[in-house]
Amino acid sequence: MSIQAHALSDIEPIYLRSEYKVNPVIDIENPRLSWELISKEYNQIQVAYQIIVASSPELIEQNKADVWDSGKVLSNSTNQIEYKGNKLESARKYYWRVRSWDKSKKAGKWSKIATWEMGLFYKAEWKADWIGFNLDSLNRNTDYHLPPAPYFRKETELKKTIKSARLYITSLGLHEFYINGKRIGQDYFIPGWTDYNKRVYYQVYDVTNKLLEGKNAFGAVLSYGWYAGYLGYALLVKSPQVRAFYGDTPLLKAQIIVEYQNGEKETITTDGTWKTIDGPLRESDILNGETYDARMEWKGWNMSSFDDREWKSAKVYPDNKGRKLQVYPGNPV
Template sequence: MKYFLPLLLILLFSTSKCSNTNNLAIKSLHCEYLENPLGIDIETPRLSWKTQTNNDNIQQKAWQVLVSSDKAKLENNEGDLWDTDTVFSNQSTQIKYAGKALHSGQKAYWKVRIWDQNDNVSQWSKIATWEMALLNQSDWKAKWIGDKDFIKPELGQANPALYLRKSFEIKDIPENARVYISGLGYYELYINGKKVGDHVLSPNQTNYDKKQAEFFENTSMANGDSR
């Protein structure tokens, strides 16, 4: 019996170690305080996450972030845009992206893992994403929708508010469809006769001293899906 006792102790220790590791998980991955956002116009967006564990005494000791241009690469633990390696820090918010430069409309896939003070390492988090906005003035190809005969208030009695409408068709079924909207006033967007979103008269009250744009992912609707 004495010959089996050391082996039994080793197995018990190993099982306990694995149990601690399995209780350490990462959740709530955010980029610029948003979950899987579109239209990020900051070249070095900030990343954050939360640790989930059954032990209140667990503290983050280190972390590693992988960012990839392709989901399949990230699933193979390849961070072709940014691989931080192991960073010894308890910080889990406002981690500034410091990888390769990102271009307009680019989608980035990312995940994170952490180590606790006992050197237990978590599993990789689920994959999260963010998508860059149109970063350059030259990226905006659309023309403003307006009325060339608009009457200025100082030229006469003010008319009721103008309603402008623009319709267009696309010939090919898009692989990915994005809508970028900016305007001086409120708008509603329809695709294939279906309203996009549940908002009424977006955007909210706006300071027109600054340009404001809103972004929508509409691949399914552009392909004829009304959901």
């Protein structure tokens, strides 16, 4: 339905947020929407609002709401307005905007367009395996147990023109991920600390411009983090298990969903075909720091055509079926 906007008031919604974030990835079935208001008039207030949500930028630019139109709602609320439209779909991007009515009951102009993107609602949508490589036997520290960090790699050929691609990634421990030699994301200490027995957080990245038509190389480095490293919290709760509080081997779970221009999709996942080995990161621990031996670097290990014949096959580990996978709720570090 086309909605004609007549901007008779200068009241304007700004700083649009979904679940407290600007243009986030979320996995909430009914996200809460918020905004702030600006006006040149003193003591201005909002007496009503209208939210529209669309499935494409073309529709929202025309103020056409094919997902949700709240209609005119008599309310001064601008915070935590619960979405009440059509059922949202996993891995889908949504576009929204809002307008307000002022104290004279005049409508203001529509806000700028904001977005939110859905993560994966259901655990069954994760096709990737948990993979790992136990390197406990290579510990050389006589005071603490600090084994090397495992490295992982995989090459895949994409034979069609790429339209879009998303990386969904998590780990039990900490990780850095690479595509064709480029690190993905700028955040650290990901996926974030949680009670790994109940849930594990994941991140989503747009990697469309990182992939190539042809050969692609994927790489990852795992560290022990809060999951398998030394944990101050263990001392706080007086646990005799100070290291490997949740598990002894860091694990990686990642999948790249590629959509081609012809509409076909392909998913690259972590599984037993990935290769792994130890490398220059000889010790890696949140409390005890890192030891890096540059002599053991694998030059070009995260690029295509690297000779990985010395590398071993990654081990697939069973999933904890009761553990949830959730989008990281905080801001990146």
